[in-house]
Amino acid sequence: MKKKWLYPAVITLGVIILLAIGSRIIPGINSILGRNSAAAEPEFVLLYAENQAEDYPTTMGAKYFSELVSERTGGRIRILVKCDAQLGSEMEVLEQMKYGGIAFARVSLSQLAEFVPEMNVLQVPYLYKDSDHMWRVLDGEIGDDFMAKTVDQNLVGLSWYDAGARNFYTTSPVTCLEDLRGMTIRVQESDMMADMVSALGATPAKIVYSEVYSALEQGLVDGAENNWPSYESMKHYYVAGYYTIDEHTRVPELQLCSGEVWEKLGDEDRQIISECARESALYERELWQEREKTSRQIAEKSGITVTTLTPSEKARFRDAMSPVYEKYCGNQMDLIRKIEEYN
Ligand code: GCU
Numbered sequence: 479m480k481k482k483w484l485y486p487a488v489i490t491l492g493v494i495i496l497l498a499i500g501s502r503i504i505p506g507i508n509s510i511l512g513r514n515s516a517a518a519e520p521e522f523v524l525l526y527a528e529n530q531a532e533d534y535p536t537t538m539g540a541k542y543f544s545e546l547v548s549e550r551t552g553g554r555i556r557i558l559v560k561c562d563a564q565l566g567s568e569m570e571v572l573e574q575m576k577y578g579g580i581a582f583a584r585v586s587l588s589q590l591a592e593f594v595p596e597m598n599v600l601q602v603p604y605l606y607k608d609s610d611h612m613w614r615v616l617d618g619e620i621g622d623d624f625m626a627k628t629v630d631q632n633l634v635g636l637s638w639y640d641a642g643a644r645n646f647y648t649t650s651p652v653t654c655l656e657d658l659r660g661m662t663i664r665v666q667e668s669d670m671m672a673d674m675v676s677a678l679g680a681t682p683a684k685i686v687y688s689e690v691y692s693a694l695e696q697g698l699v700d701g702a703e704n705n706w707p708s709y710e711s712m713k714h715y716y717v718a719g720y721y722t723i724d725e726h727t728r729v730p731e732l733q734l735c736s737g738e739v740w741e742k743l744g745d746e747d748r749q750i751i752s753e754c755a756r757e758s759a760l761y762e763r764e765l766w767q768e769r770e771k772t773s774r775q776i777a778e779k780s781g782i783t784v785t786t787l788t789p790s791e792k793a794r795f796r797d798a799m800s801p802v803y804e805k806y807c808g809n810q811m812d813l814i815r816k817i818e819e820y821n
Contacts, residue, residue, distance in 0.1 A: 520553055520554055520555060520556040521554045521555065522554065522555045522556065522742075522743075522747075523556045523558065524555065524556070524557050524558070524581035524582060524739060525557075525558055525560060525565065525579075525580045525581055525582070526540055526543075526544065526557050526558060526559045526560065526580075526581065526582040526583065526584075527560055527563075527564075527565040527566070527571040527575075527580050527582070527583040527584075528540050528559060528560065528561045528562075528563075528583070528584055529561075529562070529563040529567065529568055529571075529687055529688070530561060530562070530708075530711065531561060531562060531711050532561050532562070534561075534707065534711055534769075535639075535640070535707065535762050535765035535766045535769050536584050536639055536641075536731060536762055537559065537561045538761075538762065538765055539584070539639060539733075539758045539759065539761055539762030539765065540559045540561075540582075540584060540733075540758070541559050542757075542758045542761050542762075543557065543582075543733070543754050543755055543757075543758035544556075544557035544558075544559050546754035546757060546758065547750060547751060547754045550750045550753075550754065551747065551750055554747075555747060555750075555751075557581070557582060563687070563688050565580055565583075567667075567686045567687070567688070568583075568585045568586060568589040568667075568687070569589055569592065569667055569686075571583050571585065572585060572589060572590065572593055572631075572633075575632075575633060575734065575736040576631060576632045576633070576736070576737075576738075577736075577738060578736045578737075578738025578739050579736075580736065581735060581736050581739040582636075582733070582734065582735055582736070582739075583733075583734050584639055584731055584732070584733045584734075585731060585732060585734065586641065586666065586729055586731050587600060587601050587729050587730050587731060587732060588601060588666040588667075588668040588670070588671055588729050589666060589667060589668065590628070590633075590732055590734075591668060591670065592667065592668060592669070593631045593633075594627050594628055594630065594631055595806075596624070596627055596810075597624060597627065598670045598806040598807070599624075599806070599807050599810050599813060599814065599817075600615075600616075600624055600730065600817075601670070601727055601728070601729045601730070602670070602727075602799075602802065602803060602806060602807055602814070603674050603726045603727050603796070603799045603802060604725075604726060604727075604795070604796040604799060605727075605728070605814070605817060605818070606728050606817075609640075609642070609643070609728070611820070612728045612730065613763075614820055614821065615817055615820050616638045616730055617638075618820065620813075620816070620817060620820065621638060625638070625732070628732070628734060629737070631737075632736070632737035632738065633734045633735070633736065633737055634734065634735040634736075634737055634740045635732050635733075635734060636732075636733040636734060636735055636751065636752060636755035636756070637732075637733045637755040637756045637758065637759035638730050638731070638732060638733075638759055639730065639731040639732070639733060639759055639762045639763070639766075640730065640731070640762060640763045640766040641705055641728075641729055641730060641731045641766075642705040642706065642707070642728070642766060642770050643705060643725035643726075643727070643728050644703050644704055644705055644725070644726060644727045644728070644729060645703060645704075645705070645706075645721060645722055645723045645724055645725060645726070646658070646663065646701055646702075646703045646721075646722045646724065646726070647701055647702060647703065647704070647709055647714060647715070647718045647719075647720060647721045647722070648661060648663075648700055648701030648718055648720045648722070649694070649697075649700050649701060649717070649718050649719070649720070650700070650720060651720045651722075651783065651785065652701070652720060652722040652785065653722070653785050653787070653791070654787075654791050654794075655678065655679065655791070655794050655795060655798065656679075658678050658679055658680045659678075659679035659680065660679070660680070660681075661680045661681070661700040661701055662680065662681045662682075662683050662698070662699045662700050662701075663675045663680045663681070663682060663683065663699060663700065663701045663702060663703065664682075664683050664684075664685045664690050664693055664694070664699045664701070664702035664703075665682045665683065665684055665685075665702075665703070666684070666687070667684045667686065668684070670802065670805075670806050671727075672684060673801070673802050673805060673806075674726065674727075674799065674802050675703075677798050677799055677800075677801050677802050678795065678798055679798075683698070683699050685698075685699070687708075687712070690702050690712065690714060691712055691713060691714060691716075691717065694714060694717040694718050695717045701718055701720075702714060702718065703726070705770070706769075706770050706773040706774045706777065707766070707769045707770060707773040709721065709773065709777060710772075710773035710774075710776050710777050711773070715776075715777040715780055715782050716780075719780075719781070719782045719783060720782065720783050720785070721777065721782055721783070721784045721785070722784075722785045722786075722787065723784065723785065723786040723787065724787045724792055724795055726795065733755050733758070733759065735751065
């Protein structure tokens with residue numbers, strides 16, 4: 479169920495916060511925000527949306543970002559990180575960011591690509607050889623060019639966060655393409671990810687992240703796909719005990735600022751925010767490496783079955799992706815080749 483009631487609540491809170499911009503004293507704002515009235519009055523109090531849990535690498539990156547910004551602006555800019563999708567699903571958050579109701583967020587590129595379709599090129603299945611390859615691309619001129627594409631949606635791209643590689647996990651074993659056929663697999667609210675699953679012979683079901691556990695538990699779907707930390711953090715391994723490593727996608731995540739809010743900031747503050755975002759991303763990427771390992775250990779210890787696709791089977795999965803490349807990257811094959819060969 480989508481949290482529709484959140485819209486008015488978040489927009490109201492957003493309006494209160496925007497009212498605080500440029501003003502030093504807002505009667506009652508301290509009590510609304512639960513702050514100590516003796517603390518220095520910030521000039522900006524801005525919301526940051528995150529759909530992962532408190533101890534997840536991306537949330538810890540967000541908190542680090544908030545601390546850095548507060549430190550470097552002498553407390554003038556306060557960023558309140560709301561995790562666990564308290565501010566809504568990623569799609570709802572992106573909608574609200576366009577109007578400034580939410581100032582910052584970290585979102586999966588799959589969701590952003592629904593607003594900025596060119597982004598699909600960066601997450602098309604089996605594109606990157608490994609993590610280092612993806613980071614060379616994202617940290618180079620291609621990554622910069624793509625980050626700038628969010629402007630049309632009134633969003634400012636700040637930094638790339640890591641989300642590792644995604645794999646399938648199911649309620650019965652998947653060791654070859656035939657095993658997936660006929661299964662219903664949960665995907666993000668993304669047309670490309672739905673088409674990827676169809677191309678593999680399964681039926682896609684677009685379900686919001688917070689509801690995947692119950693969809694698996696109730697048997698509405700036979701499986702889902704995600705990275706190790708999400709599989710573990712959301713306890714999906716309790717209800718889908720077969721994890722098949724095929725690393726079909728590497729879907730990076732973007733830290734964003736609402737264009738409405740960006741407009742109201744001065745050059746110096748924009749500079750500080752950009753720098754802090756990049757530093758927080760480096761921190762998140764380090765945490766990610768660790769968390770991938772510990773999440774895998776936790777899930778494996780619980781008794782799940784892990785299968786790594788053989789190279790020849792993985793080649794069959796990859797070959798099945800031709801219609802996806804045609805539909806989403808048909809006119810960008812030169813760029814795809816450039817990414818594939820990027821050093
Ligand atoms: C990852 C990503 C989330 C996203 C989720 C999903 O966990 O970090 O931002 O919502 O995938 O599958 O929906």
